[in-house]
Amino acid sequence: MEPTMSLGVFLLPGGHHPSAWRVPDGPVPDPCDIDYVASLASLAEHGGFHFxxxxxxxxxxxxxxxALRRDPNAFGLEPLTLLSALSRSTETLGLVAxxxxxxxxxxxxxxxxxxxDHLSRGRAGWNIVTSFMPQVAANFGGSALPAHDRRYERAEEFxxxxxxxxxxxxxxxxxxDRASGNYLAHGEIPTLDHSGPxxxxxxxxxxxxxxQSRPLLVQAGxxxxxxxxxARWSEVVFTVESDLDSSARTRARFHELLAGAGRVPGEVRLMPGLLVLVEDTDEQAWRVLDRLQSMVDPHLGLVQLKDYGFPIDMTEHSWSDPVPAVRGDxxxxxxxxxxxRRIAAAREMSIEQLARYVAFTRGHNLLVGSAERVADEMERWWRAGACDGFNVMPARLPLDLERFSASVVPLLRxxxxxTAPRPGWTLREQLGLTLSPVDR
Ligand SMILES: Cc1cc2nc3c(=O)[nH]c(=O)nc-3n(C[C@H](O)[C@H](O)[C@H](O)COP(=O)(O)O)c2cc1C
Incomplete structure (x- = not known):
């Protein structure tokens, strides 16, 4: 059977738009309230998301x-703990920590x-990250992160x-076996005896x-x-792409790397992030976005840029200056x-424009409009081979998750x-993936 589109929801409890939580209709988000988060998970499950x-x-x-003061998504529950709780209130939804x-x-x-994976009966996934913010190092006895490629070396051994x-x-x-009193067939489980740097x-x-023997392996660097x-480890790859051609190039390049690692494209799903804001018409949707964007403090975007290793020194620039050539960290x-860097150059952005843009999109593709428009564009990317699915990022919660589920998903189906998730299937099966016999 040909694989169909893979569909995940990237859940930020406050919504992906930094101003979304201030809009007076709908609940005030609380990322530490299990009932609130479980209600979003239930929406995603009934809305037909795979994970x-x-x-x-x-x-x-x-x-x-x-920036911290204004951001409802700056903190939250530890993912494995939260997903363990959600494993009991969901049935088909994959749970990726x-x-x-x-x-x-x-x-x-x-x-x-x-x-x-046991708790969820085969629905666990792991987004493998190497950390990128220096403040993480300070919580584990260090003053700085290990260098970028050193982090990946440790990840490989890990x-x-x-x-x-x-x-x-x-x-x-x-x-x-009750008769014999042997709970296990034998008592000799091999040891790993790993010793490395x-x-x-x-x-x-x-x-x-x-x-699933092992959780679904996901990666986003x-x-x-x-x-x-x-290319060596992932079964799902999250990417940041803002146009179809660039995503198609990334996917083609990634397939070459996969071949080099002795794997085939069918073993991996490449899923760019996709910000969605859905209204009845495209005009309405853009009006809503304009209002939300007018509430964004561009300082938030500057902090975001700095955290990605793309600092802009405002003692040397003004907001209306074009984005300077920054040597990234x-x-x-x-x-x-x-x-x-590519987006700022292509759209000739000022520093303020880039800051406001990053505060919302963080570089991801943005789809604003009617359900038809969103479905058309998703189908176009998928049919063009630019991706295998999407990591959907609802701008407003629960609104855009509800609208996407009620109007975009039926169009795509x-x-x-x-295709709809099937009860009793593992997460890997929902995505049309299998573990190769050597991995089983
Ligand atoms: C969609 C997406 C989600 C990510 N989620 C996290 C995350 O939750 N935690 C984290 O530390 N890094 C996260 N990252 C960062 C990456 O995993 C990776 O560490 C980072 O992109 C640096 O890798 P690179 O230099 O290879 O691009 C995410 C990246 C993307 C694109």
Whole structure:
């Protein structure tokens, strides 16, 4: 069967537009209120999404007090804890948690992710990140992040350990034989005995294999190191793309890397972020966006740029200046810097325009308009081979999640582009992916 479009929702409880929570209709978001977050998860599940994705950093997302004060998405619950709770209120929705390989240890992470896969009966996914904000380092006894490519080196060893741990048990060991009194078929679970520059882990995991054997592996770095890591490990790749041609080029380049790693395109879903704001007509939608954008403090965007490693020094510039040539910090988010640099040049943006734009989009593609318009554009990207699906980022919550589910999803289904999630399927199966026999 030909794969259809993969559909995830990137959940920021306050909505992706930084002003969305101030609009007086709808609930005031509380990222720490399980009932509120569970209601959004339920909307996503009934709306036909394949998975819900939670981003995370091991520090406040804002490095600046003025930006922190205005941002309902700067903090929240720890993703594996939150998704464990959501595993009991959802049935088909995949649950993708972000966990950093730079500040956690592989034994605990392997165990916690495997637990989520057990709890959700095979719906767990892991967004593997290497962390990019210096304030994370300060929470783990360091003053600076390790250098960019060093972080990926550690991530590589981390993956070898967790993957090794997930394979050790093998299947069919838990036999629960009351007659003999043997709960397990044998008592000899192999050890891993890993010893490397970053980790020494004996194993085995104190848990039998979960329904998917290992969670769905997701990754979102698009630097050269990030892409080659993804080519070796990822099954879903999140990207930041603002136009179809560039996304098609990224996908083609990524397929070459996959071939180099001995893998085929069908083993991976490339899913750019997609900001959506849906109204009855395109004009109405743009009017709403203009109002939301007028409430954005451009300072927020400047802080965002600095956190990506793209600092603009306002002691040397004024807001109306064109975006200066900034030498990005190689230890920041290289992929994102590149995308933003390209957008600012192509649209000849001033610093203020870029700051307001980044505060909302963070470089992602923006689809504003009627349901037909949103569905048409998604179908166009997908049919052109620019992506395998989308990581949908609703501008307003719950509004754009409700509207997308009620009006865009049915259009995509009618066109045969999108299929409904099936009860009882694992997350990997919902996306039309399988684990290769060696990984099983
Ligand atoms: C859609 C998307 C979501 C991301 N979510 C997180 C996140 O939750 N936590 C995090 O530390 N990094 C996150 N990142 C950052 C990346 O995982 C990666 O660390 C960063 O892009 C740097 O990699 P690069 O230099 O290879 O591009 C995200 C990136 C994208 C595009």
């Amino acid at each position: 819900l994705f939670l981003a995370d950093s091991d520090a406040l997302w804002r490095s600046d007090g003025a 972000t966990v950093s390989t730079s500040y956690h240890d592989p034994y605990s992470v392997a165990r916690r992710l495997s637990s989520l 993956m070898n350990v967790v993957d090794g741990l997930w394979r050790l048990w093998g299947h069919g060991i838990v036999t629960r 970053h980790f020494a882990v004996r194993g085995p995991l104190n848990q039998p294999p979960s329904p 698009s630097s050269p190191a990030g892409m080659s890591f993804a 190689a230890d920041g988010q290289q992929g994102r810097q590149e995308v933003l 009618d066109r045969g582009v999108l």
